[in-house]
Amino acid sequence: MLNGSKAFISGGGRSDLYVTMVRTGEAGPKGISCLVVENGAPGLSFGKKEKKLGWHTQPTAMVMFDNCRVPVANRLGAEGEGFAIAMMGLDGGRLNIGACSLGGARACYEAARGYMLERRQFGQRLADFKALQFKLADMATELDAARLLLRRAAASLDNGDPDATLYCAMAKRLATDAGFNVCNEALQLHGGYGYLRDFPIERHLRDVRVHQILEGTNEIMRVIIARHLLGE
Numbered sequence: 454m455l456n457g458s459k460a461f462i463s464g465g466g467r468s469d470l471y472v473t474m475v476r477t478g479e480a481g482p483k484g485i486s487c488l489v490v491e492n493g494a495p496g497l498s499f500g501k502k503e504k505k506l507g508w509h510t511q512p513t514a515m516v517m518f519d520n521c522r523v524p525v526a527n528r529l530g531a532e533g534e535g536f537a538i539a540m541m542g543l544d545g546g547r548l549n550i551g552a553c554s555l556g557g558a559r560a561c562y563e564a565a566r567g568y569m570l571e572r573r574q575f576g577q578r579l580a581d582f583k584a585l586q587f588k589l590a591d592m593a594t595e596l597d598a599a600r601l602l603l604r605r606a607a608a609s610l611d612n613g614d615p616d617a618t619l620y621c622a623m624a625k626r627l628a629t630d631a632g633f634n635v636c637n638e639a640l641q642l643h644g645g646y647g648y649l650r651d652f653p654i655e656r657h658l659r660d661v662r663v664h665q666i667l668e669g670t671n672e673i674m675r676v677i678i679a680r681h682l683l684g685e
Contacts, residue, residue, distance in 0.1 A: 454496070455488070455518035465514030466499035468492065473518075474535045482536035487529040496521030507659030544610050544618055546668045547625035551603050554632030554664040555596065557657040561639035562592050564654060568643055585642060592638055595631040603628050619681040626674035629664040636661050 455475055462471075471490040478484035490497055500515030530538055566589060569579040579585050606624035609617040636658040640647035647654045665671045679685075 455490070455521040455523060458515055458517040460500075460515045461503070461513055462516045463511055463513055465512065465516050466502070467512050471497075471516060472529070473516075474539050477532055477535075483533050485535035485539075486532045487535035487538045488523050489527045489529060490518075490521065490523055491527070494521055494523065506662060507656070508663055543668065544606075544621040547621045547674075548603060548607050548610065550664050550668045551599070551606075551625045551628030551632075554629045554661050555600055555603065557661040558592075558596055558632035558635035561636040561654055561657050562589075562596060564652075565589065565592070565639035565642045568646075579642070588638055588642060592635045596635060599624070599628040599631040616681070619678060622669075622674040622677040622681075625668065626671045626678070629661070630671060632661045633658070633665060 455473070457475075459473075469492050471492070473488050473490050474485050475488055476484050477486040496519045498517045498519065500517065503513045505513060529535075569585060569589065572579045574582075602620070603624045606617070606620035608614075609620045614620070636654065640654045640658055643652060643654055646652050649655065669677075
């Protein structure tokens with residue numbers, strides 16, 4: 454029987470299956486097992502749908518277990534292998550979040566570029582002002598650099614590179630930070646219009662902000678990177 458709860462579960466209350474890491478043995482990682490809990494299981498319940506800054510299309514809620522019965526057949530792997538299973542999924546999840554961030558940022562970059570070519574101020578297109586040209590150049594450069602690192606990390610993971618976790622942490626950190634910065638600059642280039650919901654920029658900005666938190670905060674990414682660099 455499971456007892457406990459976990460906040461901020463994407464798809465909480467809407468998903469059919471919940472892959473859950475639970476303590477079934479000794480203290481430490483070797484005492485954690487992986488169970489698949491089916492929606493509708495006795496003792497499984499959910500909190501209210503959270504009201505979030507962004508990601509409104511993704512329901513988020515607390516998942517709660519109160520003497521929740523799960524058959525042994527629903528265990529993934531052997532008892533005590535849950536932590537290892539969880540770690541196997543983290544690198545891929547970080548690449549996924551990084552790619553999501555770059556997708557939103559790319560949309561904002563393209564919208565800003567188009568706006569600069571059309572919008573006129575003081576008798577000139579925004580695209581004719583050097584200061585704004587520099588902003589667009591930096592946005593494009595950051596996007597491409599983050600995309601290349603993300604691809605390197607994905608290749609290292611596919612090839613079983615022993616440094617794959619390092620590259621995935623680097624890529625997630627850079628892609629999500631750069632993604633938010635590009636969206637923020639795109640909003641600035643739109644001026645007051647960027648702040649209006651009639652334009653897509655404000656939504657992208659709200660949606661990509663959480664990527665700096667998901668799949669391990671970017672502060673944790675820096676911890677992972679530093680540990681690899683220092684051999685800890």
